Amino acid sequence: MAHLGTSVEYGLHCLLWLAEPGAAAASSRDLAELQGVSPSFVAKIFPRLEKAGIVSATPGIHGGYRLAQPAAQISVLAVVDAIEGRKPLFECQEIRGRCALFKGRAPTWSTQGVCSIHAVMLRAEQRMRDELAGSSLADLAGTVARKAPAGLDGEVRVWLGDRLQARLKARSGDGPARSTGKRATEAGTRATRPRRREAP
């Protein structure tokens, strides 16, 4: 992909479900399968969000993740930094000091301050970060709620609840023949997605 990878996309989409007003804790697997996305991969994303204080985790069979702060206080920038780790837009290699005229010893004036090319890139990166810092999860959740029909959040809640119930029931009522046994996992995780590819 490009500078912002699939991880942030998955992470943000998952967080949007958790940002619903009355959302309960949800496991990374359920969030992934709710969206038709690789559960293993989503499971790798959430620990980073937790270390950044964006979500809080509770272990155990009833466990899962919930937001650790109000959605209005979580900026998109915070999520991006938590997942991707502040990769800079541009890495200056200090070429100005390598000019052949200097014969190996770069004069001080040539390496003082920030390289002018680097400076433009830093300004551009900062502008990008400003925009990301200006949008919160609550803002995003608001725009999708404005498009979705009323009651969708409730549907999602029962979907998640049903999955939990099914998993618990499967444990209690597991006869020797597990004909309908793993019903909860539905048609399995066919989240493997073909690599993106251009038209030839």
Next chain:
Amino acid sequence: MAHLGTSVEYGLHCLLWLAEPGAAAASSRDLAELQGVSPSFVAKIFPRLEKAGIVSATPGIHGGYRLAQPAAQISVLAVVDAIEGRKPLFECQEIRGRCALFKGRAPTWSTQGVCSIHAVMLRAEQRMRDELAGSSLADLAGTVARKAPAGLDGEVRVWLGDRLQARLKARSGDGPARSTGKRATEAGTRATRPRRREAP
């Protein structure tokens, strides 16, 4: 590196030399060795700048590149796009349509317009591009000229001129013994640079 690769860094540094007020045409090899950078790699960058109309090329032994427009009309954004080819900051994979509740048939309201997450990223990318579009090669060249001692541009001009003369002379005066023969190429191109690496 990060989203903006080494190619743009090399390209911009080379263009800054060409943006000097009285600069003559310079070959990609000379520009590269003037800055202690791989000549082969720089040679791969310039054809893209030419196709974008930023530089113009003249073949032949006296050939080289020169700016095709006044430096004040060439924006940093144009150079970046010419070299890297408009890679987006974010590639939306339309996850909103994959919600398990839809059972494979995504309703129209869910895929209408731009995904809200994608929209934030597009705004952020646009702000970044705005900043890059606001800086021209002339602006950059001005800030470096303000730091460098007067007369540096002249020194560079004679350095480039000397290399051309030396190459032409080497052809005329090549005796059977080439003792001092390849003096022009100096100590060769040891521009191979070790891969960037973090501290362990």
Next chain:
DNA sequence: ATAACGCGGACGGTATTCGTCCGTGTTCAA
């Protein structure tokens, strides 16, 4: 005791990037 959960590390396949090397056609100096 079992099964699910979060956590973290190891692993593999693919795409991208940096950089080199080659071949082609063109222009100028000797």
Next chain:
DNA sequence: TTGAACACGGACGAATACCGTCCGCGTTAT
């Protein structure tokens, strides 16, 4: 006319990053 340097483009190789899976660990509720 020969040769050298130029721009141009494609093939190639090594290193890296990313996506995604798999496994083992400790914890919690049934």
